[in-house]
Amino acid sequence: MWKKLILIILIILLAGAAFIGWRFFLSNTNFSEKSKYLYIRTAHATYEDAFKTIQDSNFIKNPGSFDFLAHRMDLPEKIKAGRYEIKNGMSLSDIVRMLRNGKQAPVNLVITKLRTKENLAALIGRKFECDSAAVMEYMLNADTLRTYGFDTNTIIATVYPNTYTYFWNTTPPAIFQKLYAEYRSVWTPERKELATQLGLTPVKAYTLASIVEEETRALEEKGTMASVYLNRYNTGMRLQADPTVKFALHDFTLRRIYEKHLMVESPYNTYRVTGLPPGPICTPSLETLDAVLRAPKTKYLYFVASPDFSGRHVFSETYQQHLLNAKAFQQALDTQQAIRKAKEESGIK
Template sequence: MARPRRSSGNRRKNNKHGTIRIWPWLTGAALLFVMYFAYRIFRPNTYPFREKTYFYIPTGSTYADVLKELKQQHIVRNVKDFDWLARKLDYPHHVHPGRYAIKPGMSNLQLVHVLYSGKQAPVRLVITKLRTKADLIRLVSHHLEADSLSMTTLLDDEVYLRQYGLDTNTALCAIIPNTYFFFWNTSAEGFFKRMMQEYNRFWDSTRLQEAQKLGLTPQEVIILASIVEEETNHNPEKPLIASVYINRLRKGMRLAADPTVKFALGDFSIRRIYSKYTLVRSPYNTYLNKGLPPGPICTPSPATIDAVLNAPQTDYLYFCAKADFSGSHVFASTYAEHLKNARKYQEALDSLHIQ
């Protein structure tokens, strides 16, 4: 006897139940798949540093270099996960050198976005009083990618400096102390070009006119201001001290400025200038040479430069530190009067055994 056939309705019913049983597995698998990749994309992937840190990508770096630096600079925990997403988003073809702010807990997506965008975290460079080119070189090479060799080469390049009306002695005239913001990967040439832009902005028509009234060029004003800067920290007296040196220049007298002797000797710790020091052979020694030294002996502040430009008309030719060591000075129009003031100060030094 033939077996009865199952109806097609039963088969459809069984298929329907089978499909219903498979869907939860597929949905679960898909959900796990999404969660896995979301985990790789959005989970925090930086080392647990407390505050934001900075990731440096040197100029000329390849994507392979970036991966290496992420390890060496201890930025990323799981480089493989970063690499996977970076390749998906085509970052290897968009590597930008620079300094990037990395915050604690950043995800792979956030990291790739920051680096892909090329939006650097600027470097805050505070320039105060610098006495030598070596001081400037150390400051710049410590904060920017421009290394000491490239900075030294630039500051010793007469041909390069000549285009700005400078030479190796007057190169520091381009540096106006202030707070500046740079991108970390700024080159030595880029740094100096920026400084010249600030220099030209500083020397506006008003300051140029004031310098012209004194019969000085902007560079000569800066050189004179550098001497004033080293003479005192007492701002109210700077215009008067400037007037002394301006008067000496006009009379053809030697400036006989103690700070130029310290610069010539290369010893800024000297507190008392003896006659033997004033005999040092150097174009910067204003005891031996008439006129201004060939370059600034420091980078004077804008306030000191303005003190020179606005120096009052006086008949003072001499000044000396007060014997009370207050930091102030006494001024004199005659040498005899000056000797009296100087003797008081020297006696005060002797009483304290200051050499």
């Protein structure tokens, strides 16, 4: 009799243990994707809000069991804001532990070429809890930027194309602290010395590199391109860089710059203002920056697109030679357009 009772009790206990194990320690996710993200906002970092999101989004199969386990593991008192990756196949125990320990999924901020503060703010606003308006507010706060030695025009000089890893709820100041750390690591004593030899500060070198970045994609001619602008800069000539006009107009769709465009009143219009613009016009690559810092010594003052339409340029020392090069390019362009027009009229694709 007693043996039979003990056996029944053991069976019940084993069944209960199996149920608990199945319910709390085996897969309990309710989606087919590889993973889904749970966002807990800083302003609403409460267990109640997080639990409602878990319920409404059908993250798990058994919300009631999750709630039971969460209270047993003190999650309501330890919930933390952030972005959490719930992977397909996770158990309730795994999810509760992840949230209780604040083990966020990192966010990668991938910066390539950006042109304006608005572009950067929009990128950050899409990736993080803070919106673009908060980022713009930070970048327009002159007092804050002054502590880093920058202003509202030069703040982009802290931004180098790279991949930066943060947590989703990182604030704008913390985001820029990491960008500033990258800026400091880029400007090694060697690069600072090279800039000094050119008569440039790091920010001015970066600004010049931003112009070169916009002028040519050909790495092999970026140094020569930089030498043209350095020669103009050092002799007091206006840089007359077309990309600065596009920046001044905030119209980056322009394919050609006409006389009407050159009239825009802006400190960035280097057809009207002598010297470098007050800040970068894009975020240049490190290769472009190094090409500027190691620009060869030349006497070139002019350049024009190559007539072979390779995307490269022809350089010249005198204005007379430049006019001949420009004429050669224009003739090649006229010929190309005539051929294209003839094909269109004949119906040839």
